[in-house]
Amino acid sequence: MLTGAGTSTESGIPGYRDADGRWMRAAPVLYQDFVRLAAARRRYWRRSMAGWPLLAAARPNAAHAALASLEALRHVTRIVTQNVDGLHERAGSGTTIALHGCVGDVVCLNCGGRFSRAAVQQALEAANPYFGVSAADAAPDGDANVADDPDDAFDVPACAHCGGVLKPDVVFFGEGVPKDRVDKARAALEESDAMLVVGSSLAVYSGYRFCEWAAALRKPIAAINIGRTRADPLLALKANEPCGPALTDLAERLGGAPRRPRGGPAVSRG
Ligand SMILES: [Zn+2]
Numbered sequence: 001m002l003t004g005a006g007t008s009t010e011s012g013i014p015g016y017r018d019a020d021g022r023w024m025r026a027a028p029v030l031y032q033d034f035v036r037l038a039a040a041r042r043r044y045w046r047r048s049m050a051g052w053p054l055l056a057a058a059r060p061n062a063a064h065a066a067l068a069s070l071e072a073l074r075h076v077t078r079i080v081t082q083n084v085d086g087l088h089e090r091a092g093s094g095t096t097i098a099l100h101g102c103v104g105d106v107v108c109l110n111c112g113g114r115f116s117r118a119a120v121q122q123a124l125e126a127a128n129p130y131f132g133v134s135a136a137d138a139a140p141d142g143d144a145n146v147a148d149d150p151d152d153a154f155d156v157p158a159c160a161h162c163g164g165v166l167k168p169d170v171v172f173f174g175e176g177v178p179k180d181r182v183d184k185a186r187a188a189l190e191e192s193d194a195m196l197v198v199g200s201s202l203a204v205y206s207g208y209r210f211c212e213w214a215a216a217l218r219k220p221i222a223a224i225n226i227g228r229t230r231a232d233p234l235l236a237l238k239a240n241e242p243c244g245p246a247l248t249d250l251a252e253r254l255g256g257a258p259r260r261p262r263g264g265p266a267v268s269r270g
Contacts, residue, residue: 001080001195002200003067004082004198004225006199006225011058011085035165046154048124060090061244063199066247067079070247081097082200082204085103101169103168107169110165113161124156197225197231214234
């Protein structure tokens with residue numbers, strides 16, 4: 001099981017790409033720039049401060065609940081996600097490997113100290129009272145599209161232990177996925193009968209390569225995704241549908257009563 005941004009759009013977290021796979025957002029901050037340039041960090045954190053409230057308020061949706069149910073029924077042995085929103089874990093999926101990390105965690109690049117993103121948000125807002133958090137157009141990963149005013153006046157908090165550079169514990173563009181995570185996910189693929197892709201166009205190679213590996217291992221691959229995926233030529237089955245209804249239907253057919261997502265509508269069953 002490999003999930004992507006489309007799994008979380010029903011939780012109100014916007015996707016990266018439209019149905020034709022076209023990139024919809026402003027250029028992300030690259031890892032090399034973030035590490036080397038204070039200006040890139042100001043740009044990142046200013047946008048992140050604006051985008052965080054929406055991410056913090058997001059709740060698991062029907063797709064997360066159905067996948068947790070399929071996992072409880074052992075139809076799904078491992079969820080590998082490209083998402084950094086932590087919603088699979090919050091829906092109760094205990095097998096999740098978050099390939100690209102979790103945006104709710106922040107790490108110091110100097111001492112390795114860890115902080116919650118919520119605590120860093122408090123520090124950001126306290127240090128930058130003149131930068132609003134409400135007017136932004138939210139984007140994936142807690143990013144946001146904000147006006148391109150100079151970021152010079154934006155104050156980026158440092159590590160409370162050593163004064164080092166703080167970075168969200170997510171894999172940036174230009175940064176590799178940690179090898180132990182890839183190895184663990186690849187081992188799960190080798191032990192599985194088949195692979196299901198949910199809500200991803202697979203445009204990013206760190207996700208697509210699992211399809212290449214599955215094809216090389218002669219495992220059938222299916223996908224639930226609105227629009228084209230990079231792996232379309234490799235698929236045995238494609239459902240061009242929203243993830244929530246398709247997965248809920250699948251979980252019910254396979255004998256599971258999907259857990260109701262927290263804060264979601266009540267489902268009456270007759
Ligand atoms: Zn530190």
